[in-house]
Amino acid sequence: MKWYNYLNIAYRALMRNKTRAFLTMLGIIIGIASVIAVISLGAASTNNIRAEIASTGTNMIFINPAQQSRGGINMGRDDAKSLTEKDVEALRSKCQYVTAVSPSVSVSGQLVYGTNNAPTSLQGVDIPFREIRDIKLDKGIFFSQHDVETASKVCLIGKTVVDKLFPGGEDPIGKYIRFKNIPLRIIGVLEEKGQNSMGMDQDNIVYLPYTTVQKRMLAITHFNTIYASATSEEDSELAVAEITKIMRMSHKLQPADEEDFEIFTQAEMLSMISSVTGMLTALLAAVAAISLLVGGIGIMNIMYVTVTERTKEIGLRMSIGARKQYVLVQFLTESVILSLIGGLLGVFLGIIVSYIGSFFLGWDFVLNFGSILLAFGVCFFEGVFFGWYPARKASQLDPIVALRYE
Secondary structure (H helix, E strand, O other), X not given: OOHHHHHHHHHHHHHOOHHHHHHHHHHHHHHHHHHHHHHHHHHHHHHHHHHHHHHOOOOEEEEEEOOEEEOOEEXXXXXXXXXXXXXXXXXHHHOOOEEEEEEEEEEEEEEEEOOEEEEEEEEEEOOOHHHHOOOOEEEEOOOOHHHHHOOOOEEEEOHHHHHHHOOOOOOOOOOEEEEOOEEEXXXXXXXXXXXXXXXXXXXXXXXXXXXXXXXXXXXXXXXXXXXXXXXXXXXXXXXHHHHHHHHHHHOOOOXXXXXXXXEEEHHHHHHHXXXXXXXXXXXXXXXXXXXXXXXXXXXXXXXXXXXXXXXXXXXXXHHOOOOHHHHHHHHHHHHHHXXXXXXXXXXXXXXXXXXXXXXXHOOOOOOOHHHHHHHHHHXXXXXXXXXXXXXXXXXXXXXXXXXXXX
16 A cells, blocks of 8 residues: 555544544643743743853953852851952962953842932942953943042942932932941942843942942952953963962962852853753753653553444445555554644644743743754654554454454
8 A cells, every 4th residue: 555545534533533643642742842832932041041151251350259168067158358458469469361350249129319228239349340351331320449548438339320310300320329327329220131041130239439339338358259350251271270379378378278259250150050941941841751651651541443434334444455564554654643633733832832931931942943843753653652552453453353343
């Protein structure tokens, strides 16, 4: 029998029960659509995070205090005082592969202007921080070296802070806002950035001289973080090695001593986040693939019903000369067609869901053609695997018994 005869017989058999055929395919459709949508949105999320991190420069380096441990209990980094002005000066004067260094000190609290208030984070930084993080201003000016040296009470605020403290559209430049009992004069407004890929508002921030935070707000002399910028992304590893050596010398650590600081690069963060999102995508895809198994069981079930309904037809064909393998291939063809059509509809549904999801999340639409090819491969395998036993049962029927079946 020619292959197009198998297709013709299978087509006519499926068209006799359109609703039943569609309901059988529904499990495959949902399973394939779910897998494709999860993989596509996962890839879009990863690309969005990578682009966001890369936009701040993959040559950025973070130096943090090492986590403190007391009595075997992890105390975190909050009480660590290992980063000081001495470290910053050493890095600025001795690092060959670093172009800019800035200390950072953070504090959170309420900002007040008149009857309005805004909970926010205040980050004290030095002038090179603007170059390291590529900070742009919508209006106003950045604070000066004189402001840093004198711990001036000046600040730059983000768009979210502007909206909360000046809801009437008043120009904030030159206005005074209060943090606790400390008046801060606004000298600049940051360019709007919006939310990052983690859902954090990047505009709910206030920058001011690090000396202002240290002396006037926290009364400390250490830093929470030191930011640095390598000469290039390719030189990041050389810069890390150089920074490690200089920091160990600055802290007078012996070769056997553990480091009381930790160094991270933007590239390491990028790799770590990509790994985490990849694992989550794979996990969700595996969960979504369970519906494919359910769909396959549905195909097996309906093929059993089909064999039972067409027992007399099978007996008639075999009695006039149809071989067992013809009957086997015929029912396998029906099973594979059910699975492949369900897969095709699932692919289209998955693409539509992925596009709509990417649109509303504000991500670039990413379509993984490998997942589509894999989906069709899985559909073909399911059609053969779950259709084999019912088809074999049909091919093993005794023609005389089948003709007597009612």
